[in-house]
Amino acid sequence: MYGMVNKAIEAMVTADHGERMWEKIKRKAAVDVEVFISNEGYPDEMTFALVVAASEELDTPVPLILEAFGEHWILKTALGDYGDMLSAGGSNLSEFLINLPTFHSRVSMMLPHLQPPRFRLISTGENWVRIGYGVTP
Numbered sequence: 001m002y003g004m005v006n007k008a009i010e011a012m013v014t015a016d017h018g019e020r021m022w023e024k025i026k027r028k029a030a031v032d033v034e035v036f037i038s039n040e041g042y043p044d045e046m047t048f049a050l051v052v053a054a055s056e057e058l059d060t061p062v063p064l065i066l067e068a069f070g071e072h073w074i075l076k077t078a079l080g081d082y083g084d085m086l087s088a089g090g091s092n093l094s095e096f097l098i099n100l101p102t103f104h105s106r107v108s109m110m111l112p113h114l115q116p117p118r119f120r121l122i123s124t125g126e127n128w129v130r131i132g133y134g135v136t137p
């Protein structure tokens, strides 16, 4: 997983629970990385261990941690650090969703080893968009 993902978990935990809690979570997950580098790859297991340790330390089920992470990722990481990239996805929600299948190609230019998610536009209507995820284009 790219460092930006672990960094975002760190930012979310420290914003809500402080640095000491983050250190505790890292210790529990047996992660001894001082600073995550956004564009560097880390083993997926490290991210999973951090999420599980956060779930235990914060007494919050993993699905709720992941949901909070999704919100944090879009509102803080994407809007804050990658705002231009996010804006280039479209000027309203339906445009953004229609462009979603190609969105991570732009991310790939910055991160050449990215294994992007696979979204597929299935159909659109006046006020709806149907998208497939994880299906072969």
Ligand code: HEM
Pocket: 001, 002, 004, 005, 078, 082, 083, 085, 086, 100, 104, 107, 111, 114, 115, 116, 117
């Ligand atoms: C500027 C905004 C965004 C950036 C910089 C970004 C970046 C990334 C990166 C780096 C990964 C790969 C993580 C890894 O395996 O190392 C990823 C995966 C993914 N992204 Fe994004 N992303 C953005 C927005 C979005 C949006 C808007 C969506 C969906 C609505 C999305 C959905 C996903 C999904 C589903 C994955 C795959 C996760 C997996 O492999 O399990 N991303 N993204």
